[in-house]
Amino acid sequence: MSYAKGGKQIEKLIINGGKQLNGEVVVDKAKNSILPILASTLLCPERCIIHNNPDYTDIRNMCHILADLGAGVIVDGDNLIIDNSTTTKYFIAPDLAKVIRSSIFALGALLGRFGKARVSYPGGCDIGLRPIDLHLKGLRDLGVDIQESHGLINCDASRIHGGEVYLDYPSVGATENLIMASTVGKKRKTIIHNAAKEPEIEDLQNFINAMGGKVKGAGTSTITIESVDQLHGTIFTPIADRIIAGTYLIAGAMTGGEISVVGCEPYLLQALIDKLIKSSCKVDTKGDKIILRASGKRKCFGFVETLPYPGFPTDLQAQILTMATICRGNSVIRENLFEARYKYVPELIKMGANVVVRDRTAFVSGVRELQGASVYASDLRGGVALVLAGLVARGYTTVNDIWHIDRGYRHIEQTLSELGADIQRI
């Protein structure tokens, strides 16, 4: 593997567009479940095994953080074995925290395990500012003393108590941190109001409960946590990645093929399925299988705005906008969550797309076809959207900086090739 300065891989994807995709994809497990689950293993001084590890680079980086804190981390086939019996450190090194924003999830878990934690301020990232005020306010409401200085956050949970916490906004990360900070310790009950309802939070609840925790209500806006003295090791299989499933469905819709995604409960993707049907795709569901049939040109789906779950996911915004570029008619997309999530749009415009972005709203007029170009991924989902564009563009598209995509998709070129795409990694 070759790396550019700064340790980033310099691999790229070359796509010869215009091939219809057909076939079945078994969806990998969810990055956004596994990252907080890995953080929550810090709460447990015994061995935990996570099955079906998809080995995205974000997961590897989270494992580096755990190892740096003292955990034993073993990758055995597709099992991830984490042993936190040896973990002693409660300070996340800033250079590691910089690589993966989700290191902030370790804050609540470190407080639960050691009663103290020191993490660095995550700052901005590829898709916007990513503040953590809601995490810190929630923890303060629970009695955690927090001192911020020189970009470091020092937390002392020696006086942590239960009680009711209201989140001003249903933040996924803040909800997960508050759950983890409240799971272990002297008998207390914590209630989180206006919690985020994302399915990955329910998965975290199931994992914590499998370790002996007492968390109830995840998936609704009120979550109750009764603390327990200690957790025990467990074996767990996380849920499938609904964003990956959605990405492949959109690939089928754009290329006019028939794609089945297997392993992801259809209700998790209802907001997307609605737009695909509006775009004249046929969508059938059978158990945990979603079957999409698309032929001819897509119709525009009108308006879509990103919202907390069960609304349309911000992590599928770039992919649906890219589909809109080749739909008949005009579409409007509004991004409500992250202010810098249209960085991929100038790259799409290079490929012939007709998109105008004003503040948080993108106006898209469908064009007859996109043309291949050399484009640069600027973040994970924006990067995968450029791959989707390449699949339908005339001629060759080179997607550079694909290390962004590897953060959350495993061997994307292999999956797409198996579906009939002409794509290679060089």
Ligand code: UD1
């Ligand atoms: C998680 C997901 C990410 C997804 C996002 C929204 C993981 C690893 N990442 O990110 O892929 O796009 O949910 O579904 O699970 N906010 C604040 N203050 C805070 C926290 C958040 O203002 O303290 C704002 C954010 O700027 C954003 C909104 O709340 O506008 C949602 O953020 P949040 O739900 O916290 O997303 P993450 O947990 O960071």
